[in-house]
Amino acid sequence: MTDGRLAALLGATLRQERESRLLTQRALASRAGVGQASLARIERGVQTPSLALVERLFAAMDRQLTIGVEDLDAHVDRLLAGAGTRPFADRLGDTDVARFRQRATGISYVFDGPTAALLHGVPVPAPGVHVVLLWSEAAAVTDWLTRMYARRWYDKWQEYGHLPVDPREPGAHRWRTMAGEIHARMSDEVPERIEIRHDGETYPVVPLTEVEIADPHTADLLRRYRQLRGARGDGHPATD
Structure with a gap:
C-alpha cells in the first residue's frame, strides 16, 4: 500500500467516525489536543x-x-466485482461523462483511460472523465477551462487549488470544473479512435489496445478484470 492510499484510507475512516458521532472537526480536535487545520489535512488524506x-x-x-x-x-478486485453486477447506465452515471459532453464545446476530445474502458463495456472504476486533448488547442482548452471555473490539481498538497489552468503551464493535467473532474492526456495529434454507441449516443473512444499502451493504471485494471473473469469462468476477457 502506498503512503498516499494509506493516508486517504485513514482520513476517510476518521471522517466517517467523526460524522457518525455528529462531531465537528473543531470539537474532535479539541478533544484530541490537535489543531483543527491538522485534523482537516488528515481527513483529506493530505x-x-x-x-x-x-x-x-x-x-x-x-x-x-x-x-x-x-x-x-x-x-x-472488490470494486471490479461489484461494478460488474450493476447495469451499464448506472456505471456510466457514476462518472462525469454526461456533464462533460453537454459542456465541452469548442474543444476536440477523445475519451481515454478508464473512461474509454468503461465505454467499451468493461466495468472498471472510472470516476470523473478521462480524455485526450490536443496541444494545438491549448489556448482553446485554457479558455474553456476558465469558462468552466476550473481549479487545477496541486500534487504537493494533493488537492485542487487556484493554479494556472493553462495545460502549457507546469502541473498535472487534471482539473475540477463545472463540467466535472477532468483527467487529460495531452497529445500532439488526434489519437486513433473508434465510435461507440450507447442508447442512441455516440462516443469517440480510444481503442482498448491503445489505452493499455498509453495508460499503465488502466492496463492494470483491465488485467485484473480479465483475471477475475477467468477465475469465475465467465468466458473470454473483454476485448475491442
Whole structure:
C-alpha cells in the first residue's frame, strides 16, 4: 500500500467516525489536543499522522483502530466485482461523462483511460472523465477551462487549488470544473479512435489496445478484470 492510499484510507475512516458521532472537526480536535487545520489535512488524506496521533484521535471518540491484512490491491478486485453486477447506465452515471459532453464545446476530445474502458463495456472504476486533448488547442482548452471555473490539481498538497489552468503551464493535467473532474492526456495529434454507441449516443473512444499502451493504471485494471473473469469462468476477457 502506498503512503498516499494509506493516508486517504485513514482520513476517510476518521471522517466517517467523526460524522457518525455528529462531531465537528473543531470539537474532535479539541478533544484530541490537535489543531483543527491538522485534523482537516488528515481527513483529506493530505497528511499521514503518526500512530500515536491516530490512537489519540480515535480514543477521543471512544474508538480504536484495528489492523488487518489482505492480498495486495484486493480492494480493487472488490470494486471490479461489484461494478460488474450493476447495469451499464448506472456505471456510466457514476462518472462525469454526461456533464462533460453537454459542456465541452469548442474543444476536440477523445475519451481515454478508464473512461474509454468503461465505454467499451468493461466495468472498471472510472470516476470523473478521462480524455485526450490536443496541444494545438491549448489556448482553446485554457479558455474553456476558465469558462468552466476550473481549479487545477496541486500534487504537493494533493488537492485542487487556484493554479494556472493553462495545460502549457507546469502541473498535472487534471482539473475540477463545472463540467466535472477532468483527467487529460495531452497529445500532439488526434489519437486513433473508434465510435461507440450507447442508447442512441455516440462516443469517440480510444481503442482498448491503445489505452493499455498509453495508460499503465488502466492496463492494470483491465488485467485484473480479465483475471477475475477467468477465475469465475465467465468466458473470454473483454476485448475491442
